[in-house]
Each structure stands twice: as C-alpha cells, then as structure tokens.
Amino acid sequence: MIVRPKIRGFICTTAHPVGCAQNVQEQIDFVKSKGPITGGPKKCLVLGSSNGYGLASRITAAFGCGAATMGVFFERESDGKRTATAGWYNSVGFDAAARQAGLYAKSINGDAFSDEVRQEVGALIKRDLRQVDCVIYSLAAPRRLEPKTGTLFKSVLKPKGKPYTNKTIEFEHNAVTNLTLEAATDEEVAHTVKVMGGEDWELWINALQKENLLAPQAVTVAYTYIGPEITTAVYRNGTIGAAKDHLELTGRQMDERLKKIGGRALVSANKALVTQSSSAIPFIPLYFTLLMKVMKHKGVHENCIEQMHRLFRERLFNNRPLQQIPVDSQGRVRIDDLEMRPDVQAEVNKLWAIVSSDNVRQIADVDGYNDDFLRLFGFNLKGVDYDADVQIEIPLLA
Numbered sequence: 435m436i437v438r439p440k441i442r443g444f445i446c447t448t449a450h451p452v453g454c455a456q457n458v459q460e461q462i463d464f465v466k467s468k469g470p471i472t473g474g475p476k477k478c479l480v481l482g483s484s485n486g487y488g489l490a491s492r493i494t495a496a497f498g499c500g501a502a503t504m505g506v507f508f509e510r511e512s513d514g515k516r517t518a519t520a521g522w523y524n525s526v527g528f529d530a531a532a533r534q535a536g537l538y539a540k541s542i543n544g545d546a547f548s549d550e551v552r553q554e555v556g557a558l559i560k561r562d563l564r565q566v567d568c569v570i571y572s573l574a575a576p577r578r579l580e581p582k583t584g585t586l587f588k589s590v591l592k593p594k595g596k597p598y599t600n601k602t603i604e605f606e607h608n609a610v611t612n613l614t615l616e617a618a619t620d621e622e623v624a625h626t627v628k629v630m631g632g633e634d635w636e637l638w639i640n641a642l643q644k645e646n647l648l649a650p651q652a653v654t655v656a657y658t659y660i661g662p663e664i665t666t667a668v669y670r671n672g673t674i675g676a677a678k679d680h681l682e683l684t685g686r687q688m689d690e691r692l693k694k695i696g697g698r699a700l701v702s703a704n705k706a707l708v709t710q711s712s713s714a715i716p717f718i719p720l721y722f723t724l725l726m727k728v729m730k731h732k733g734v735h736e737n738c739i740e741q742m743h744r745l746f747r748e749r750l751f752n753n754r755p756l757q758q759i760p761v762d763s764q765g766r767v768r769i770d771d772l773e774m775r776p777d778v779q780a781e782v783n784k785l786w787a788i789v790s791s792d793n794v795r796q797i798a799d800v801d802g803y804n805d806d807f808l809r810l811f812g813f814n815l816k817g818v819d820y821d822a823d824v825q826i827e828i829p830l831l832a
Contacts, residue, residue: 435826437517439813441606444713446811449520452824453812455527460815461490461739462531465497471746473753474499475568475653479555481506481546481638483528484521485810486709487657488572490742492528495568498746502538502563506546506555508575512826520710520811522830529831538562541830546573547634549581552641559647566647569654571635574711578629581637587628590673591715592618598667601789603720608800610791613716618673630677632656632684639688639699651696653756654688656681660703660770662779664786668717686765698756702745703766705773707738708806721782723798724789725773728781730799734772737806745769 482488483505509521532539688699729735
C-alpha cells in the first residue's frame with residue numbers, strides 16, 4: 435500500500451510504518467550521540483510507551499542508560515485495509531532497534547488500566563527481569579474502565595466554574611478564531627480525575643511492590659504540565675488541571691512512602707510540545723506555534739527526545755543520588771524551565787495579543803508545528819520514499 439497522511443480534526447488517521455521506524459531511529463541516534471548516562475536505570479517499565487514522552491523516555495532509558503525496557507500501550511494493529519496506529523509502528527521499530535543493539539525489549543499491547551494487563555506485566559517482569567528499578571507513567575487516554583467496579587469514566591477538556599473564550603487556530607485554513615468552551619460539570623471534573631489523575635499510577639506501584647517486583651531503590655516518574663497564564667483557564671484551572679493536581683498529590687504521597695526504602699516517586703513538569711495528546715487540547719496548539727517561534731529564535735527549543743534526555747541526564751540520574759534530585763516547592767522536577775523563562779513568556783504574550791489569521795504564518799511557527807505533527811505519524815521524514823509501496827501489516831516482536 436502507498437500510504438499518505440489523512441488528517442481529520444486533530445488526528446491523522448493513517449501512519450507510515452517506514453516513517454515511524456525512521457522517526458524512532460532518529461531519536462535513538464540523538465541519544466547515542468550524547469554518550470552514556472551513568473547511574474541510570476537498568477530495568478525500566480514504561481506505561482504508555484508508544485508515543486510522545488513515553489516513547490522518548492523508553493528510548494532514553496534503553497540507548498542512554500543501557501536499560502532493559504518493557505513497554506505497555508494500547509494501539510491498533512493493521513487489518514490489511516487500513517494502517518496500524520503510529521504507536522504500533524513506533525513500538526515495532528523500537529523493539530527491532532533495541533534487540534539489534536543487544537538490549538532486552540518487550541512490548542505489551544493492552545489496556546494498562548486493567549488488572550489483567552497488570553498481572554500479565556507482573557508475570558513477565560518476574561520471569562525475565564525479576565525486578566524493575568524505574569517505572570515511567572505516561573498514560574494518556576480519553577477513558578478508563580475502573581477495574582474494581584467496571585465503571586467507565588470519560589475525560590473532558592473543559593474549564594471549571596464558567597465558560598471560557600479565547601483565540602484558537604484551525605490549521606486547515608490557518609484561521610485564528612475565537613472559541614468558547616462551556617464549563618465542566620462536577621461529574622465531568624470527577625470523571626477526568628479518575629481517568630487522568632494518580633489513582634492508576636498508584637495501583638501499578640502497589641501491584642509491583644506487593645509482588646516484590648519493584649527494586650528497593652527504584653524511581654517512578656509521572657508527567658505533568660504547568661504552563662503560563664495563557665493556557666491556565668483551559669489547562670491548569672480546567673478539568674485536566676484537576677487531574678494533574680491529583681496526580682501530583684499522589685506522587686508526593688508515594689514519594690514519602692518510597693523514600694523509606696531508598697526509592698522515589700516524582701512528577702516531572704515538562705515543556706509544551708506537539709504530541710497526539712496535546713494537539714487535542716483547545717487553544718493550546720496556537721500557543722505552541724508562538725512558543726516554538728520564540729524558543730527557536732532564542733536557540734532554546736527542545737523536541738520530545740531532547741527534553742527527555744535532559745530530564746534523565748541533568749535531573750534524575752547521571753550518578754545523582756535519588757534523594758538529591760532537585761524539586762520545586764510542590765515536589766515537582768522542573769524540566770519546563772526554558773519554556774517558562776521570563777523573556778520567553780514575555781515575547782509569547784506580545785505575539786498572542788496581536789496574532790490573527792492575517793499574520794499567523796509570519797509571527798508563529800505554523801510550518802514547524804505541522805511538520806512536528808506529521809512526523810508523529812511517520813510523515814515528512816528525510817530519506818523515506820513516500821511513493822513506495824509498503825507493507826502495513828507488521829506484527830509486534832514476540
């Protein structure tokens with residue numbers, strides 16, 4: 435099949451298997467070019483490992499720290515008529531590259547919220563790795579089936595308290611318009627916390643500890659976003675922010691518990707980036723295009739793999755004792771420091787005030803955003819022949 439990008443709303447419904455493998459390889463090459471990260475994990479479980487920060491974390495752990503990695507994700511394989519999801523092809527590409535490098539790599543496709551997948555992963559760890567010393571929690575899902583009650587919870591992206599209106603961008607026509615989001619109900623807030631909060635993260639850590647699968651000095655890290663005033667109403671003060679508050683509280687509570695056995699539970703505040711998840715958040719993509727323009731101009735822009743590599747090398751590991759990992763007053767690791775620099779935010783605010791359909795292509799990095807977005811699905815990568823017929827049915831390695 436000759437595979438072309440098909441855009442629908444904020445997602446691409448096709449993915450290119452060769453392009454996805456190339457995207458993974460480019461991230462691997464970057465990490466390898468920086469040399470080894472000493473003192474990093476040796477057996478790493480990544481929950482939500484097929485895209486974005488989770489994939490970049492797995493690549494950094496494997497090719498920066500030499501770690502055996504186990505990845506868990508929920509992706510769709512090809513049925514022969516349509517392509518698999520990008521995350522499926524990413525994982526196939528990662529497993530092949532890791533094993534070629536002599537690294538243990540095992541991928542599990544299933545609902546990470548379920549007890550069944552927890553049990554399957556636990557059995558594999560016990561059989562192959564005995565214990566893990568690092569657990570990355572990077573799940574992003576629109577819904578969660580709570581395992582004990584069987585209740586289905588669905589997340590929403592809405593402000594709390596009152597409706598919110600601000601600028602947004604419609605990329606098909608590069609139109610900057612105003613969008614109003616209605617306020618979430620109390621039930622919608624509660625559902626979003628159930629899906630995206632810290633409950634499932636804690637269930638995973640508890641399950642691993644119960645079976646003695648978590649090494650005594652293990653570190654577990656989940657990801658959050660803080661952001662500037664521009665994004666506050668829909669993000670930090672919205673439903674997703676309520677979920678992140680719960681995630682961070684859970685992290686602080688687990689950290690106190692794990693510290694007693696020499697481990698850590700931490701939440702890393704990362705920068706705004708183009709990911710499949712972030713593309714769905716209203717207002718945020720327009721902010722991203724302006725932020726990318728400013729940060730690239732100042733020479734401080736980072737993509738996903740650069741961000742995660744810096745997190746591992748400069749914040750978490752590189753022979754740094756776990757108890758000396760620097761955190762802010764809320765116990766968060768801050769790797770969003772370049773985005774939140776006062777000079778960066780001041781410039782973004784100036785551009786936000788004047789951005790319109792007439793000038794968005796001049797003052798915002800629309801092309802850069804679109805390129806990053808397409809790369810998520812394996813398109814726009816150098817060296818890939820997009821006119822070639824490619825095999826779309828590719829199984830995960832056993």
